[in-house]
Amino acid sequence: MTDSCSSVSKLLEKYFDREVTDRERLFVEGHLQGCPACRDALTSMEGLRTLIKAPVEEATQQEDFPWVWQKIEREIRLQEKGSWWQSLRSWMDLSPLFKKKVWIPAVATVIVLLFISTQVILKKIPSYSDTSVVEYIESKTHNIMVYESEKAKMTMIWLFDEEDQELSRS
């Protein structure tokens, strides 16, 4: 082991953990090329890490973390559960949508839109004036003529007397 070995050994652990600067890394890598002792030291560090890493990974794979987290969440919810109104209010307090500056104009806009859309829908429904004025008509004694004039806004129902009918027949 040389003098440089002692200075590299101080850096070797940092180098192994990739915590060295670029300058230190170049220095260590240059030294490792020509120093089998330091290379062995680095190899033994890697071996030690593998030795520790394998059982830890095995243990974490066996543990069901999502299930544990669900249990924790459920417990939190059970403890925090109030009335629906309280939960709604807390949600509204938290949500930026329900700040007064936001919801008052939003509700006003919705009301205005609903009012306008209602008027539009109602206008689209065929109005009575678009259809016939006479809904039904019957007479057991007379013949009837119905004349409707949209221009004059006039509807005429004409009853033909029996004499008229006889005259028209002859």
Next chain:
Amino acid sequence: MKRIFPVLLFILTLSLLSPSLSYGQVQVRLRVFEASNVGTGIDSSLRDMRDQFKPLVDFSSYRLLKEETPTLYLNQPVSSPAHPGRNIELTLIRQHKNVAEVRVKIKREQMDILNTQVRLSPGRTVSIGGPKHGEGVIIITLSAQF
């Protein structure tokens, strides 16, 4: 928040319902007149009628026999003598905004000689004519006053 919600809900409901509110009563103008080709006298209140009738039936004389403005209430028949031996019965069936649906029955000795249902809207006149009267014919006009 608690107080504002019901008020907003009320305003919203009212705005949605207001166009379809029904009122259930309407005043109608009922005119009974004799139209004939004897003479040229036209009662001043019937000049508008002559202009309306001209394209269809052109009489030279219009004489007002009767004018009434009864108020019709929903499903309550109003009867009025319209012609010797005949009665006119008006019943408000439905009212929606500026349209009144009115059933009109003309009866002679308790027999319906005419049974019809008409829609009266602003400016619209419904006329029923034909029955003989004197030298001319009887014409009944109906219009609603909103």
